[in-house]
Amino acid sequence: MSDRRRSLWEVPVRRLIPLLLAAVLLAPAAPAAAAGTAGARPSGPTATGYGGAVASVDATATAAGLRVLRDGGNAVDAALAVAATLGVTEPFSSGIGGGGFFVYYDARTGRVSTLDGRETAPRSMGENAFVDPATGQPYAFQEARVSGLSAGVPGSLATWDAAARRWGTRPLSAALRPAAQVARDGFTVDATFAQQVSDNAAAFAQFEPTARLFLPGGAPPAVGSTLRNPDLAATYDLIARRGTGAFYGGEIGRDLVSAVQRPPVASSPSRPWQYQIRPGGMTLDDLRAYDVRRPAPTHVTYRGYDVYGMATPSSGGSTVGEALNILEQSGVQSGEYGLDKTQALHRYLEASALAFADRNRYVGDYTPRPLLDALLTDGFAAERACRIDPARALAKPVAPGVPDGRYKQRCDTATGGAAPDKGQSTTNLTVADRWGNVVEYTLTIEQIGGNGIVVPGRGFLLNNELTDFNFTPTQGTAADPNLPGPGKRPRSSMAPTIVLQHGRPFLALGSPGGSTIITTVLQILVNRLDLGMTLPQAVAAPRASQRNTASVTAEPAFIDSPEGQALGLLGHAYTPMAEIGAATAIEFLPHGRLLACAEPVRRGSGSAGTVH
Ligand code: GLU
Numbered sequence: 134m135s136d137r138r139r140s141l142w143e144v145p146v147r148r149l150i151p152l153l154l155a156a157v158l159l160a161p162a163a164p165a166a167a168a169g170t171a172g173a174r175p176s177g178p179t180a181t182g183y184g185g186a187v188a189s190v191d192a193t194a195t196a197a198g199l200r201v202l203r204d205g206g207n208a209v210d211a212a213l214a215v216a217a218t219l220g221v222t223e224p225f226s227s228g229i230g231g232g233g234f235f236v237y238y239d240a241r242t243g244r245v246s247t248l249d250g251r252e253t254a255p256r257s258m259g260e261n262a263f264v265d266p267a268t269g270q271p272y273a274f275q276e277a278r279v280s281g282l283s284a285g286v287p288g289s290l291a292t293w294d295a296a297a298r299r300w301g302t303r304p305l306s307a308a309l310r311p312a313a314q315v316a317r318d319g320f321t322v323d324a325t326f327a328q329q330v331s332d333n334a335a336a337f338a339q340f341e342p343t344a345r346l347f348l349p350g351g352a353p354p355a356v357g358s359t360l361r362n363p364d365l366a367a368t369y370d371l372i373a374r375r376g377t378g379a380f381y382g383g384e385i386g387r388d389l390v391s392a393v394q395r396p397p398v399a400s401s402p403s404r405p406w407q408y409q410i411r412p413g414g415m416t417l418d419d420l421r422a423y424d425v426r427r428p429a430p431t432h433v434t435y436r437g438y439d440v441y442g443m444a445t446p447s448s449g450g451s452t453v454g455e456a457l458n459i460l461e462q463s464g465v466q467s468g469e470y471g472l473d474k475t476q477a478l479h480r481y482l483e484a485s486a487l488a489f490a491d492r493n494r495y496v497g498d499y500t501p502r503p504l505l506d507a508l509l510t511d512g513f514a515a516e517r518a519c520r521i522d523p524a525r526a527l528a529k530p531v532a533p534g535v536p537d538g539r540y541k542q543r544c545d546t547a548t549g550g551a552a553p554d555k556g557q558s559t560t561n562l563t564v565a566d567r568w569g570n571v572v573e574y575t576l577t578i579e580q581i582g583g584n585g586i587v588v589p590g591r592g593f594l595l596n597n598e599l600t601d602f603n604f605t606p607t608q609g610t611a612a613d614p615n616l617p618g619p620g621k622r623p624r625s626s627m628a629p630t631i632v633l634q635h636g637r638p639f640l641a642l643g644s645p646g647g648s649t650i651i652t653t654v655l656q657i658l659v660n661r662l663d664l665g666m667t668l669p670q671a672v673a674a675p676r677a678s679q680r681n682t683a684s685v686t687a688e689p690a691f692i693d694s695p696e697g698q699a700l701g702l703l704g705h706a707y708t709p710m711a712e713i714g715a716a717t718a719i720e721f722l723p724h725g726r727l728l729a730c731a732e733p734v735r736r737g738s739g740s741a742g743t744v745h
Pocket of ligand 1: 558559580598
């Protein structure tokens with residue numbers, strides 16, 4: 134956006150409307166776009182304006198959402214168009230072979246609701262599913278991942294259908310048809326897409342339909358080439374015509390189940406693979422039995438804001454919420470800490486480690502709601518906060534606390550915890566409409582490229598979400614809440630978050646990044662709410678992630694910053710990671726103005742746009 138137009142935002146809104154309308158009407162038509170990108174183009178990673186907004190990782194998907202908003206659709210209609218398009222253009226991070234968590238603020242009722250579309254273990258899955266019966270040892274991660282075993286019953290399509298029926302103004306088919314067109318016409322392969330194929334080339338080469346789609350001629354598609362996916366177009370069209378039953382029990386489901394039970398291995402793969410490719414036990418009945426759950430959101434208050442997140446099976450809402458409570462108790466905000474950014478970040482890292490210890494001990498699919506809520510009480514947070522030493526980083530891992538309601542200053546020094554799960558897949562989208570409804574949606578197929586298996590003839594990858602279960606117990610003599618089980622949902626870290634102020638939306642945000650999702654969301658909140666950054670600054674700032682491990686995973690720019698160095702002197706050790714997360718967010722400014730924000734650099738940069 135030009136400086137001239139930005140200065141217009143200073144003008145009172147009523148005087149602005151005619152100007153805006155003129156600008157929209159007189160604007161030159163968007164250039165005839167490359168295949169699959171026709172229509173309005175979002176501006177870049179940051180956009181400010183009125184009438185609704187979309188932020189996602191991908192320009193084609195953001196444009197699809199903006200088109201729906203312009204055509205009178207609401208935030209849910211637009212979010213579904215974005216999600217369905219991401220299933221085409223971001224097939225390694227999302228799609229109908231995966232699952233996710235959908236958080237919705239309804240402007241009419243002022244309520245936040247959630248949909249849990251998490252993948253689910255087949256009913257045949259036992260606690261030792263990821264232990265090799267031949268050796269008694271857990272499978273190597275890649276062996277577990279690239280298999281039929283790792284695929285959970287997908288929840289994304291059922292989530293989209295539930296959202297459309299419950300809150301949308303148009304049926305799911307309205308979101309699927311334009312996305313099918315993108316799949317049919319094709320889209321331009323960018324550097325991120327090509328790199329993701331290249332990183333997965335060995336796994337993709339093992340499966341005939343995956344190699345055919347994503348390794349044309351045996352190599353990743355060239356940057357700038359057009360990738361078409363007619364099978365996915367036909368799959369979307371079939372679902373648009375016949376409903377989600379075609380998937381949850383119908384012919385698409387039959388093909389899916391057969392790919393899980395008999396992975397479509399290539400007869401002579403072009404690249405070697407060192408692991409056995411194991412089948413999974415998912416059946417058509419497992420697909421038929423899938424249900425979208427509607428848990429109440431998690432809720433904490435933080436410095437006058439109401440922060441809503443995702444309950445189990447995600448640990449996102451409870452871990453972000455507990456860490457915020459600990460931060461509030463430990464006085465992170467700059468006012469109390471005299472603008473000492475190092476101390477604020479020290480507390481951010483320590484609060485996160487403490488919350489992760491509790492997450493690892495207590496949070497899984499079957500965590501009773503009273504226990505989850507107990508983790509989010511101020512009394513528990515006060516007890517946990519008393520462990521933070523302003524002068525020195527705690528030795529990690531820290532032990533979990535005891536959320537038993539009997540809180541005193543119990544600063545014992547036992548240890549516990551678990552290694553963090555890692556991951557860099559997933560995608561996030563944020564949408565707001567002109568009526569004030571908001572969608573925050575994180576969706577995934579787990580690893581980038583999921584389990585590597587494209588369902589033959591259907592054009593979509595399957596997830597490997599079941600590797601989010603712990604393969605073996607991690608909590609010593611205590612029960613592990615995240616072991617596999619029949620019909621169970623693996624613990625997630627996805628943290629779609631909506632923040633209200635005085636009952637109205639203030640901020641909505643989320644990110645991919647495995648368990649670093651939690652710290653990415655938390656750090657953006659701290660940056661924005663406590664450290665006085667603008668939202669684009671809060672998103673762009675270098676990231677660090679402490680998940681109750683000996684060292685802090687951090688981007689090089691964080692490690693090298695003055696605060697990063699000062700934190701080192703407090704005893705924080707670092708493991709560098711090139712990039713953490715890929716957030717999207719919308720901030721609700723005064724007078725209906727919206728600030729939509731995606732990553733300026735990470736994941737090849739994202740795409741934000743507003744309607745006017
Ligand atoms: N499967 C992960 C989760 O549910 C997300 C994967 C990722 O973002 O890398 O937490």
